[in-house]
Amino acid sequence: QRRVGIVGCGQLAQMMAQEARPLGIEFSFLAEGGENTTCVEGLGTIVHASEGADIEELYKAMGSPEVITAERESVDVGLLRALEKFCPVYPRPDAFEKTQHRVREKTAINDAGLPVAPFRPANNYDEICAAVKELGYPSFIKSCEHGYDGKNQWRVNSDADLAAIADQVPAQEYVVEKGINFSREVSLIGARTADGKVVTYPLAENDHYNGTLLVSTAPAPHVDEKLQTTAQEYLSTLMNAWDYVGVLAMECFVSDDGLLINELAPRVHNSGHWTLAGAKTSQFANHVRAILGMPLGETGCDRVAVMINMLGVDKKPALQNEGVWSYGKELRPGRKMGHVILLDDTQDALAARIDSMLEELYGPSKRPA
Numbered sequence: 581q582r583r584v585g586i587v588g589c590g591q592l593a594q595m596m597a598q599e600a601r602p603l604g605i606e607f608s609f610l611a612e613g614g615e616n617t618t619c620v621e622g623l624g625t626i627v628h629a630s631e632g633a634d635i636e637e638l639y640k641a642m643g644s645p646e647v648i649t650a651e652r653e654s655v656d657v658g659l660l661r662a663l664e665k666f667c668p669v670y671p672r673p674d675a676f677e678k679t680q681h682r683v684r685e686k687t688a689i690n691d692a693g694l695p696v697a698p699f700r701p702a703n704n705y706d707e708i709c710a711a712v713k714e715l716g717y718p719s720f721i722k723s724c725e726h727g728y729d730g731k732n733q734w735r736v737n738s739d740a741d742l743a744a745i746a747d748q749v750p751a752q753e754y755v756v757e758k759g760i761n762f763s764r765e766v767s768l769i770g771a772r773t774a775d776g777k778v779v780t781y782p783l784a785e786n787d788h789y790n791g792t793l794l795v796s797t798a799p800a801p802h803v804d805e806k807l808q809t810t811a812q813e814y815l816s817t818l819m820n821a822w823d824y825v826g827v828l829a830m831e832c833f834v835s836d837d838g839l840l841i842n843e844l845a846p847r848v849h850n851s852g853h854w855t856l857a858g859a860k861t862s863q864f865a866n867h868v869r870a871i872l873g874m875p876l877g878e879t880g881c882d883r884v885a886v887m888i889n890m891l892g893v894d895k896k897p898a899l900q901n902e903g904v905w906s907y908g909k910e911l912r913p914g915r916k917m918g919h920v921i922l923l924d925d926t927q928d929a930l931a932a933r934i935d936s937m938l939e940e941l942y943g944p945s946k947r948p949a
């Protein structure tokens with residue numbers, strides 16, 4: 581019996597286990613001591629990190645999985661390295677280490693010969709001001725670590741904006757980025773096996789609300805074949821350079837200067853949830869296939885898919901849709917509670933349905949509270 585261990589127990593772990601069920605794989609989930617595990621209950625063995633006196637005991641409590649993966653970007657890299665003594669850990673701990681720090685991540689992307697927005701590292705407010713002076717307005721200031729859903733970052737459009745954040749940026753590591761005048765944001769999800777086989781999905785176009793992903797559409801409307809090819813080349817280049825194993829997500833800006841990489845996520849990604857109903861193989865199934873060295877599944881889609889996040893709401897929309905995924909989490913303002921997927925033959929046919937779905941979920945404003 582093949583067993584996969586997942587460090588983490590949230591909705592991404594939940595969907596991995598659900599999607600791999602037809603493959604006959606068993607799962608173990610490593611939760612932090614006292615962490616809420618409702619997302620993965622009934623899907624496998626749940627182990628709390630506090631249960632093992634040492635790593636070997638923890639590994640055994642997890643049922644000695646043949647491979648271990650993680651569902652969070654902010655996973656403890658030291659723990660992954662320790663677990664690597666017992667079985668392969670994919671994606672490799674190195675990939676988590678690179679992507680957990682924005683300057684390391686951008687430097688690694690540049691080292692692979694690929695473009696990102698112009699950036700400067702900064703360690704305190706004075707260095708932030710110097711970097712903004714060089715890069716101009718608008719600029720984005722982001723803490724190097726622990727940022728997600730637009731948290732721990734500031735957009736400054738003017739000297740007044742810059743002055744206003746002086747009290748909010750204690751001395752720590754930041755990256756200052758030139759604001760990119762993008763026409764759209766797109767993301768590419770790909771999977772790679774240890775023996776170097778790579779598959780990629782069609783690009784998704786992403787719309788954010790207050791820094792959090794709200795709607796993803798795939799294949800991305802207005803994307804030509806050239807952009808898709810360029811994105812695929814970027815992602816394959818990175819995965820090959822890092823000898824990457826598993827699913828890697830790449831967020832990009834489509835700008836006048838072409839495609840620029842914004843950031844990477846070494847895991848299944850929210851902008852790939854559309855694959856659950858819209859693609860022949862979901863990103864979750866392909867991640868599990870990739871880390872187990874199984875043949876990767878087809879990534880094509882025949883129709884247009886739209887994924888809408890349920891942020892701070894947990895509903896069963898009555899409107900016609902391809903499915904509602906409710907993660908079973910406790911309701912909190914703004915929290916990702918689930919998502920809905922719509923499918924249709926054309927982008928135009930979907931526009932009105934997206935609108936109605938947003939209204940059903942969020943009321944007349946059609947936007948999360």
Ligand code: ATP
Pocket residue numbers: 697720722727728729730731733757758759760761762765788791792793831842843
């Ligand atoms: P995620 O939840 O995707 O991990 P995050 O908190 O890591 O988000 P980013 O993806 O870096 O943050 O930025 C959030 C959003 O802010 C981007 O999707 C984009 O809309 C905007 N943004 C970030 N950096 C820039 C930039 N240099 N130029 C223009 N817009 C930007």
Ligand code: MG
Pocket residue numbers: 727728729843
């Ligand atoms: Mg991020």
Ligand code: MG
Pocket residue numbers: 831842843
């Ligand atoms: Mg992002």
